[in-house]
Amino acid sequence: MSQAIAVKALRVRLDETLIVDGVDLDVATGEWVTVIGPNGAGKSTALRAIGGLVPFDGTVELNGVPVDRLPRRERAKTIAGVAQNPVVPPAMRVFDYTLLGRTPYVPPLGRESAADLEMVDEVLAALDLSRFASRRLDTLSGGERQRVFLARALAQGARILLLDEPTSALDIGHQQEVLELVDHLRAERGLTVLATMHDLSTAGEYADRMVLLAAGRVVAAGPPREVLTEANLATHYRVRVRVVEGEHGPLVVPVRGRVDRSA
Ligand SMILES: Nc1ncnc2c1ncn2[C@@H]1O[C@H](COP(=O)(O)OP(=O)(O)OP(=O)(O)O)[C@@H](O)[C@H]1O
Numbered sequence: 001m002s003q004a005i006a007v008k009a010l011r012v013r014l015d016e017t018l019i020v021d022g023v024d025l026d027v028a029t030g031e032w033v034t035v036i037g038p039n040g041a042g043k044s045t046a047l048r049a050i051g052g053l054v055p056f057d058g059t060v061e062l063n064g065v066p067v068d069r070l071p072r073r074e075r076a077k078t079i080a081g082v083a084q085n086p087v088v089p090p091a092m093r094v095f096d097y098t099l100l101g102r103t104p105y106v107p108p109l110g111r112e113s114a115a116d117l118e119m120v121d122e123v124l125a126a127l128d129l130s131r132f133a134s135r136r137l138d139t140l141s142g143g144e145r146q147r148v149f150l151a152r153a154l155a156q157g158a159r160i161l162l163l164d165e166p167t168s169a170l171d172i173g174h175q176q177e178v179l180e181l182v183d184h185l186r187a188e189r190g191l192t193v194l195a196t197m198h199d200l201s202t203a204g205e206y207a208d209r210m211v212l213l214a215a216g217r218v219v220a221a222g223p224p225r226e227v228l229t230e231a232n233l234a235t236h237y238r239v240r241v242r243v244v245e246g247e248h249g250p251l252v253v254p255v256r257g258r259v260d261r262s263a
Pocket residue numbers: 014015017019037038039040041042043044045046
């Protein structure tokens with residue numbers, strides 16, 4: 001199977017601090033891999049490096065090409081990301097913001113084509129956002145805005161998606177709708193997904209494989225059943241949980257009780 005993402009010995013320093021400390025990570029074409037880990041583990045930073053957005057040591061290849069050798073437009077056609085808290089122009093309309101996803105396809109000094117506009121309509125409809133097309137971004141609720149970020153990424157037409165907490169602001173219904181849509185597109189268009197998520201049960205339901213990151217290092221990797229164990233979660237999140245068998249994989253249920261965080 002070909003590798004959509006191949007990461008070797010990834011190290012990222014931010015302001016002299018080593019945040020990602022030697023991460024190896026492969027995602028096969030068409031696969032869904034979710035990175036989990038406690039706050040501050042380095043998940044977002046690793047994703048940003050993989051997307052070519054922060055300088056790093058080590059290698060990151062997308063479809064066999066080093067990300068730092070891909071010209072910007074090519075990179076945008078290859079990989080699309082949804083950041084945790086994107087900065088947006090508040091007065092911009094939903095349609096126009098989503099249309100920015102088509103920028104890599106617009107010729108220099110040219111305009112978006114009818115096909116670009118059609119793609120935006122399609123994506124907005126798929127994400128239940130058509131009725132918001134002419135609304136300003138700053139009038140949307142947090143969950144509506146989060147769906148618009150995903151819409152822009154999907155409009156980009158890249159085959160690799162980096163999703164940093166794509167459903168953190170969504171209600172349970174929209175969470176399921178968005179994840180089902182991504183999973184459907186993955187099957188239909190052969191998309192590859194590398195995500196981060198804090199809801200461990202949901203993460204396990206959708207991921208083929210998971211990577212548990214702690215203090216910038218991979219401490220467990222494999223199918224959800226191997227990563228979402230009571231022992232792994234107790235050690236790295238310092239949380240008391242029961243892991244029970246669900247329909248599609250393990251479900252993580254927090255159990256009341258104090259955990260010694262000083263150890
Ligand atoms: N510019 C910076 N200088 C120093 N440290 C930074 C800088 N930016 C981020 N960090 C630190 O890097 C660590 C990793 O941050 P990152 O956002 O990658 O973690 P995360 O695993 O995605 O966390 P969360 O689950 O809270 O979103 C954090 O401790 C953060 O404070």
